[in-house]
Amino acid sequence: MLSHPMLARLKARDPDGCIDVIAPPWALAVFHRMPEVAEARALPFGHGAIELGARRRYAKALPQYDRAIILPNSLKSALIPWHARIPVRTGYRGEMRYGLINDMRRLDPQGLPLMVETFAALAQPAGEPLARPVPEPRLMVDSAARAATVAKFGLATNTPIAAFAPGAEYGAAKRWPATHFATLSRELLGRGWQVWLFGSGKDAAITAAIQQEAGGACLDLAGKTSLAEAIDLLSLATHVVSNDSGLMHIAAALDRPMSALFGSSSPGFTPPLSANARVISLNLSCSPCFKRDCPLGHTNCLVQLEPARVLASLDLR
Incomplete structure (x- = not known):
């Protein structure tokens, strides 16, 4: 999601230019909802896999592009x-990329x-100061696909x-x-209100505990949803409550x-880039630590964030 302002800048500089994106298969649904992207191509290599020969063959089969912007x-x-x-x-x-990047x-x-x-900044010439403000990421909503997703899951949309x-x-x-x-x-x-719980299969244990x-x-x-279906359904939300995650950026x-x-x-x-988003944080002295697990063993930065505070941030109807 955070690449979208770069794509918007590229398109604004060259409206007739064609922008393709190469990305992991799971991310293609996001790029399909960006109007600047002509084609989103799947990168068929797993995380950490080098596969030099396969990468060379994949590269040789690509169209002849004039420019590549490499984000990782x-x-x-x-x-x-x-x-x-x-x-x-x-x-x-980055790591040993001299010659590969010119x-x-x-x-x-x-x-x-x-x-x-x-x-x-990569959409601008080298040395040019970043033009601010940077546009906020935005996704298109496919109304027909959304209606089909609502029908698929038998959802009601007449209450918050x-x-x-x-x-x-x-x-x-x-x-x-989860509690x-x-x-x-x-x-x-x-x-x-209705409460819809979103996530991948890896989040099923967390959502089951909430349920x-x-x-x-x-x-x-x-x-239970594809990423494209999740995008469609999130667009119907009266209010989203999210951890710092990919779905947070999609909702933004x-x-x-x-x-x-x-x-x-x-x-x-990596804040949510939307004027409609409110960041809630206790700003404890021990955070942010950027660790996967709390090094102090208590995760007070989230445990002490009471539900009442989050409730007060919602637009209750």
């Missing part, structure tokens, strides 16, 4: 544009503190919908406790009212 800082991410003989290969200095940029973390800014995204793949130190989500869901259900504590009254969609790109919960991570680096 890894060596292997720069191999395909190099094998494809793309004339201009832009990226930041438009090498040096990252200024103080001048470009946000990840979205580091990406957007709270969408919860209780997962965070990075680790437990980014997850608000807090359950407390909040019971309060909203009692006020006549059990909520007396089975939530709609548990974790692992849909411009839904949102409470974004931060514990071990920092909104100063």
Whole structure:
């Protein structure tokens, strides 16, 4: 999601240009909803897999592009544009990429503190100051696909919908406790709201715990929707409550009212980019620590974030 302002900048500079994206298969649904992207191509290599020969063959089968912008800082991410003989290969200095990248940029973390800014700067000529403000990421909604998804799951949309995204793949130190989500869901259900739980199959244990504590009254969609379906359904939410996760950025790109919960991570680096998003953090002295699990063993940055505080941030109707 954080690459979208960069794509918007590229399209604005060259409206007739064609922009393709190569990304992991799971991310293609997001790029399909970006109007600047002509084609989203699946990168058929798992995380950490180098597979030099397969990458070379994949690169040779690509169309002849004029320029490549390489967002990851890894060596292997720069191999395909190099094998494809793309004339201009832009990226930041990373692990042993000299020669592979011929438009090498040096990252200024103080001048470009946000990840979205580091990406957007790559759409501009080297040395040019970043043009601010950077546009907020936005996704298109396919109304027909959304209606089909609503029908598929037999959903009602005539009452307020709270969408919860209780997962965070990075680790437990980014997850608000399931019991807090359950407390909040019971309060909203009692006020006549619906509560929809979102996540991948990896989040099913968390959503099941919330569902059990909520007396089975939530709609548990974790692992049951595709990412495209999740985008469609999140666009219907009256309010989203999310940990710092990919779904948080998707909800922000849909411009839904949102409470974004931060514990071990920092909104100063990857905040939800929407005027409708409210960041909620206790700002304890021990956070952000950027750890997967709390090094102090208590995760107070999220455990002490009471459901009542999150409830107060919602637009209750």
